[in-house]
Amino acid sequence: MTDHDLDQSYTALSKALARVGEDKAALFLATLSLALLTRETDAATVLPLIDQAERLALS
Amino acid sequence: MPLPSSSQPASLPVLIAGGGPVGLTLAALLAEQGVASLVVEADEGYCNGSRAICMSRRSQEILGWVGADRPLVKKGLSWVGGRSYFRNSEVLHFLMPSEPSERFAPMVNIQQYYVEQYAHEAMQRRADLCKVLWSTKVIAVRQNAEGVEVDVDMVGGKRETLRAAWLVACDGGRSTVREQLGLQLQGMQYDGRYVIVDIEQETRREVERLAWFDPPSNPGSTILMHRQPDNVWRIDYQIRDNEDPAEAVKPENVLPRVQSHLEMIGETAPWKPLWISIYNAKCLTLNSYRHGRVLFAGDAAHLVPIFGVRGLNSGLDDAANLAWKLAFVLQGRADDALLDSYSVERVHATRENLAYGAKSTEFMAPPNFGFKLMREAALRLAKEDEHVRSLVNPRQSMPIRYVGSPLNIPAQDDAFASGAQAGDTAPEAAMETIDGCGHLTQYFGRDFIALYFSEHASLPEPLVQLPVTAIRIARDGHADSKTLIDRIGQAWQRYDAHEGTLYLIRPDGYVLGRWRKPDWRDVAAVLAPYHANLDPLVINQRALTTETR
Numbered sequence: 001m002t003d004h005d006l007d008q009s010y011t012a013l014s015k016a017l018a019r020v021g022e023d024k025a026a027l028f029l030a031t032l033s034l035a036l037l038t039r040e041t042d043a044a045t046v047l048p049l050i051d052q053a054e055r056l057a058l059s
Numbered sequence: 060m061p062l063p064s065s066s067q068p069a070s071l072p073v074l075i076a077g078g079g080p081v082g083l084t085l086a087a088l089l090a091e092q093g094v095a096s097l098v099v100e101a102d103e104g105y106c107n108g109s110r111a112i113c114m115s116r117r118s119q120e121i122l123g124w125v126g127a128d129r130p131l132v133k134k135g136l137s138w139v140g141g142r143s144y145f146r147n148s149e150v151l152h153f154l155m156p157s158e159p160s161e162r163f164a165p166m167v168n169i170q171q172y173y174v175e176q177y178a179h180e181a182m183q184r185r186a187d188l189c190k191v192l193w194s195t196k197v198i199a200v201r202q203n204a205e206g207v208e209v210d211v212d213m214v215g216g217k218r219e220t221l222r223a224a225w226l227v228a229c230d231g232g233r234s235t236v237r238e239q240l241g242l243q244l245q246g247m248q249y250d251g252r253y254v255i256v257d258i259e260q261e262t263r264r265e266v267e268r269l270a271w272f273d274p275p276s277n278p279g280s281t282i283l284m285h286r287q288p289d290n291v292w293r294i295d296y297q298i299r300d301n302e303d304p305a306e307a308v309k310p311e312n313v314l315p316r317v318q319s320h321l322e323m324i325g326e327t328a329p330w331k332p333l334w335i336s337i338y339n340a341k342c343l344t345l346n347s348y349r350h351g352r353v354l355f356a357g358d359a360a361h362l363v364p365i366f367g368v369r370g371l372n373s374g375l376d377d378a379a380n381l382a383w384k385l386a387f388v389l390q391g392r393a394d395d396a397l398l399d400s401y402s403v404e405r406v407h408a409t410r411e412n413l414a415y416g417a418k419s420t421e422f423m424a425p426p427n428f429g430f431k432l433m434r435e436a437a438l439r440l441a442k443e444d445e446h447v448r449s450l451v452n453p454r455q456s457m458p459i460r461y462v463g464s465p466l467n468i469p470a471q472d473d474a475f476a477s478g479a480q481a482g483d484t485a486p487e488a489a490m491e492t493i494d495g496c497g498h499l500t501q502y503f504g505r506d507f508i509a510l511y512f513s514e515h516a517s518l519p520e521p522l523v524q525l526p527v528t529a530i531r532i533a534r535d536g537h538a539d540s541k542t543l544i545d546r547i548g549q550a551w552q553r554y555d556a557h558e559g560t561l562y563l564i565r566p567d568g569y570v571l572g573r574w575r576k577p578d579w580r581d582v583a584a585v586l587a588p589y590h591a592n593l594d595p596l597v598i599n600q601r602a603l604t605t606e607t608r
Contacts, residue, residue: 001446003449006446006447006449006450007418007449007450010433010437010450011418011421013429013433014421014425014427014429014430014432014433015429016429017428017429017432017433018427018428018429018430019429021428022428025428025432052440052443052444056436056439056440056443057439059439
């Protein structure tokens, strides 16, 4: 992804999160994660990302 | 047109309200064009405190047009990159494009009062054409079809009325001229507040932009540091959402936080505070920078967020865009509609700068829950995942392409695969000149320039007849008064040049249009609106010289 597209996506995501609000944030992110995850070709790519996110969330 | 000698001239060509860096530079640029101006400034002298610090490459070029680049580069501190930290780890190290053959570093740090001093010294070298009246405050502004009247209070309290053909408002964020015309900046402000502190402390650290997110020294805060000359550190830190700004700037609340951070980063030399103030990021602009005979530049026209350092840098680019246009109109060379293009181009540039500034601010001072949460994720991932690092990048100041400008000439742009198109700044290149090693940008900043890329020994006769200063860019041979040698090939490459390629460059260093195979009548027609009353031979006899700079 180009820096420009990354920027555009990151901003859209930040704004959508603000609109859904804290109460619905977890559900929103879970829905989005699932949509993005299914676009990966196999579990081998996804499982390490889940581990990484878990580790970073708890650090 | 010399400056009238009495203190109450019948009518000035240009009156500049505001003697800050933009107003002073504008006066010096007008003088380079042979146009007289008077600057009125309410304060007694240069600014004090901590204001603009980071001067971009383009700003250094612009100051170079009035000979102010040399003292700036000598005094200032150059830097090429920066580091960002999250908690205890470095998550980003960025470098701006830079190479040894370059004329200027990407960024130079220097206090704003030095910039004002050097711009003022440039004015003093043209004392026949421009001067500053200090301690002179604008009280009222009136205009009609013929000119502008400005009431001012002078030293000793005397009130006078100054008359000018044109008034340029360079009087800053709280512009009196703007208020007098009943105009308001439009846009928004961010809530996040940053305390600014200048301290004096010696260091051995390299000069870089430094940023800390949630550092152990100040948990939950964001801290920026910039080195300045005279052993000064500029420190910016964000205060908590629920902190009272009036309390936050008190030394007893500021100095311990500074001390804590200096200890954390290992800066242990003795230090003392010089300045404390507070700001919040703003995205504000007028919708037009021309209102009849009154023009707006710098903070009087727009306020941009501090992140990305586009404030003073865009103000100087306003002055660069305006000076030649105002001169050409006053000299009868162009119709005054040319000044409308100043507003079109610079309002466009401001909107681009605001968009970049907003992006940077969304990261440096996240405005809501969504941006805050995403930043937490980005900072954690950045250490391990290079793909997210560009989000942490501060997006530094760059000159803006004038997309859709009425001045852009499509010409034969489609025939080029790369290089600068109409509305872009003309690329820099290291060149061999009759004075030795030099750079292309040294020849910009006063006249229209025709860059003609050719291996043939002389310029085509039709080009020589045109009202433009023509320069041949050769690949080899010897430099002379009309020829530069592109020995290391940067120019031919950066301009995507073939034999016979022509670029027309505006006095502000922007590309007007480019041709692969110029039809000289088309080129003459393109130049015609800028030379309504001038003898073409007078212009194209001017030899290449950078000696006056």
